[in-house]
Amino acid sequence: MKAGLLPGLLYGVLAFLCGAVLGPIRELLLAPEIGALPAALLEGVVLAVALFVVARVAARRLPPEAGRDPRAAMAVLGVVVVLAGEVALGAVLDASGLSEGRAPRGGAEQAIGLVLLAWLAALPFRVRR
Template identity: 75%
Template structure:
């Protein structure tokens, strides 16, 4: 088994939990916060909460890495986590488009989209930053 592949199962868990956190926080942002305080402010609040959630999820998933995991298993975890989140986001977007629900949501500004891109970067970096505990 290659060193990178040792990070794939932790990465799968990481990506699934990260997507689930976003699936809970996204509707709160869209339906509760954005109409009251505006899209960018809502995205920034969601982003702050999501950054903490991603950190906690990364620590949890890193427990499944081999002891003293080096860069390769962590790269596998990061790559798999990112692929799972992107694939799940694409599938959700396609489902919302097919149902017509995406036509009901407000267009997100470039600044709001940038918050999401920063979070994807954070998601990719965290496996290299968290310690394997437990």
């Protein structure tokens, strides 16, 4: 279990940073041009590939014989770090007033986000060192 903590922290931070870079590109560049849902779909595809790469990088820090428990720790910590980062970033954007002009995310856009969270949680069990 302990063996998955450092990889999980790295996984979560790198995953959050990928989303933090892609989110503004989606919101500011893509959505006004192609619409919110197509922009979210395009971001989702790019983010899914980026998460796979990030999972491989983080999994290299697992012991060679890492079984289910270290991978579960990596997955859980990765998801927790991403969600905590999302909450913190949302609070900062709300406090600064930057989020006021944004339209609420539709159900389809939210579903894409949930699928990506499930992908984030599943990847530590799928990738190898």
